[in-house]
Amino acid sequence: xxxxxxxxxxxxxxxxxxxxxxxxxxxxxxxxxxxxxxxxxxxxxxxxxxxxxxxxxxxxxxxxxxxxxxxxxxxxxxxxxxxxxxxxxxxxxxxxxxxxxxxxxxxxxxxxxxxxxxxxxxxxxxxxxxxxxxxxxxxxxxxxxxxxxxxxxxxxxxxxxxxxxxxxxxxxxxxxxxxxxxxxxxxxxxxxxxxxxxxxxxxxxxxxxxxxxxxxxxxxxxxxxxxxxxxxxxxxxxxxxxxxxxxxxxxxxxxxxxxxxxxxxxxxxxxxxxxxxxxxxxxxxxxxxxxxxxxxxxxxxxxxxxxxxxx
Numbered sequence: 330x331x332x333x334x335x336x337x338x339x340x341x342x343x344x345x346x347x348x349x350x351x352x353x354x355x356x357x358x359x360x361x362x363x364x365x366x367x368x369x370x371x372x373x374x375x376x377x378x379x380x381x382x383x384x385x386x387x388x389x390x391x392x393x394x395x396x397x398x399x400x401x402x403x404x405x406x407x408x409x410x411x412x413x414x415x416x417x418x419x420x421x422x423x424x425x426x427x428x429x430x431x432x433x434x435x436x437x438x439x440x441x442x443x444x445x446x447x448x449x450x451x452x453x454x455x456x457x458x459x460x461x462x463x464x465x466x467x468x469x470x471x472x473x474x475x476x477x478x479x480x481x482x483x484x485x486x487x488x489x490x491x492x493x494x495x496x497x498x499x500x501x502x503x504x505x506x507x508x509x510x511x512x513x514x515x516x517x518x519x520x521x522x523x524x525x526x527x528x529x530x531x532x533x534x535x536x537x538x539x540x541x542x543x544x545x546x547x548x549x550x551x552x553x554x555x556x557x558x559x560x561x562x563x564x565x566x567x568x569x570x571x572x573x574x575x576x577x578x579x580x581x582x583x584x585x586x587x588x589x590x591x592x593x594x595x596x597x598x599x600x601x602x603x604x605x606x607x608x609x610x611x612x613x614x615x616x617x618x619x620x621x622x623x624x625x626x627x628x629x630x631x632x633x634x635x636x637x638x639x640x
Contacts, residue, residue: 336435337364338629339570342616343428344368346568346636352376353425356416358409358553361434363391369428370398379424381405381415383458383544387434408458410552416560423562431550432572433457433540435628445540447532450510455536455543465539469512470505474498484547484575485538492519493535509536537573550576554583558607561639566611568636577615577633584608584637611636 337343343365347355351374357366360382370378378401382388388404395402405415409429416424437457438445444454444465455465468477474494481490496519497506506512513532520531541547557567567584571577590606615633622629 336626338632339634347426347566355426356424357428359430360391363394373401378402383408410549412556425565427557428568430570431576447513447536455540457544470501480542481538484541485534487534489520550579565639570634572631608637
């Protein structure tokens with residue numbers, strides 16, 4: 330039995346949001362340990378669940394967890410940004426629901442050898458898909474100082490990004506930065522004492538930024554949001570869980586744009602652009618975790634669920 334176990338965030342809220350029909354076709358683009366997917370699959374009769382993940386370990390774990398329902402499940406090793414190619418390969422023109430639970434999963438964080446964690450020593454890797462060419466080692470040891478500063482500031486919202494980027498470049502000129510704790514040491518050394526006294530681990534924001542860059546996470550979200558609505562049947566639901574502001578902004582803006590329709594200036598007496606809304610927002614504000622979930626799963630604190638329905 331695989332030890333890949335992930336506590337699904339906003340589980341009940343996500344399942345409710347998808348408005349599952351027993352004969353429908355649903356795609357979970359971030360399968361993980363199949364927590365969400367198992368709840369989808371158990372509600373299907375003649376329907377189909379398509380489970381997608383970049384991580385082969387997640388797919389292996391999901392196959393075990395979904396064993397009772399594999400007659401209605403198709404597993405795909407891919408990036409959810411390849412939504413069109415995934416559905417085309419299966420001969421499925423459109424689905425009745427798409428779920429995306431963005432960000433890194435608990436097992437990826439907790440398994441030290443993956444290099445996602447700043448709490449344990451491991452090679453600098455951070456790839457969600459181990460077959461991808463770009464590693465955290467390459468980012469840290471070969472990217473120009475200005476590019477390092479940019480990703481630390483933009484993706485990690487790290488206010489000490491210039492100091493940290495400069496320190497990384499100085500250290501790697503002496504010898505490559507090969508491990509997670511070696512990178513943590515560089516980050517600590519670059520930050521002022523007042524920053525080190527903060528409650529949050531000093532390397533948290535930098536590790537997040539490097540992980541996002543390695544896996545092109547924001548590019549994947551942007552790519553899938555431009556395709557997902559087109560691949561929904563009328564009445565189909567798109568449910569997306571985000572964990573930080575950059576992801577949430579992409580999702581929020583894409584859904585708002587799809588729900589807007591006419592883009593003519595307000596002074597025009599009639600619409601000439603012809604654009605019609607493609608999506609109905611199920612909730613104007615994001616759905617967040619309740620008190621019980623917050624107590625049981627601290628990682629749910631930053632989770633936001635946004636839901637739209639295809640018109």
